[in-house]
Amino acid sequence: MLSVLWDTRNYFFWLVLVSLLCFCIERIAPWRREQKALRVGIGQDLFWLVFNGHYAGILVASIAAWSLGWVERAVGGWPFTWPTALQGLLGEPLWVQFVVFIVAKDLLEWLIHNLLHAVPALWQFHKLHHSIEELDWIGNFRFHWMEIALYQGLTYFPLIALGVDGRVVLWVAIVGTLIGHLNHANVRIDWGPLRYVLNSSRMHVWHHDVELHGRHGQNFAVIFSLWDWVFGTAYLPADRERPTRLGFADQRHFPRGLLRRFLYPFWK
Secondary structure, X not given: OHHHHHHHHHHHHHHHHHXXXXXXXXXXXXXXXXXXXXXXXXXXXXXXXXXXXXXXXXXXXXHHHHHHHHHHHHHXXXXXXXXXXXXXXXXXXXXXXHHHHHHHHHXXXXXXXXXXXXXXXXXHHHOOHHHOOOXXXXXXXXXOHHHHHHHHHHHHHHHHHHOOOHHHHHHHHHHHHHHHHHHHOOOOOOOHHHHHOEOOHHHHHHHHEOOOOOOOOOOOOOOEOHHHHXXXXXXXXXXXXXXXXXXXXXXXXXXXXXXXXXXXXXXX
């Protein structure tokens, strides 16, 4: 557990590296050339990048590690046994563990993302992410701290509890960040035939469309667009490059200041 916590701290180095890479790609080949690098709200997004990408993650990992240690000491061991198949995975090469866990984690994130849109109480927290009006790489980290608890708590906690090698957890986090940055980046990525497997900026921009193209939205995938195509939530029109407006319907009532957004919906 301590190795996982240590690798979580090392993650910030990779976060900075991936962020610089995506920033440079946007400058070299911008999709929306009229969009400025120093757009409105960039200062707030720098805060969310550092807070959500470093401090909040360390806090969640620390609480998870402490909680597991306390449970093990209190009951003399872990109170339940993982399925034999999962335990057997820990004996496989690290690259096999990486492939299995990144696919499983991404499916779980797709399900959680659906809930963030479908459940009104959870949507109140997710509104912050959808307040983005000009999409770029740094928007990948504009999300409410409550989503740290939902996403990282529900998707990383099983890996930590299972005792997955900290290096695997770190690789999963790095790849997830890279794909997430590229999905939000101001670059036109389509992947060609692989669009039915991998998410892209061309597809994810429609997730931020102010107009809903499904009951609760569309394109919920993080890494693998496969989930959206399989479960019928994919939306990728051939006749339009991108939406005319990003955001959500009642955005004019959403706070614009950093402190109010940090405390929303507890303080509206």
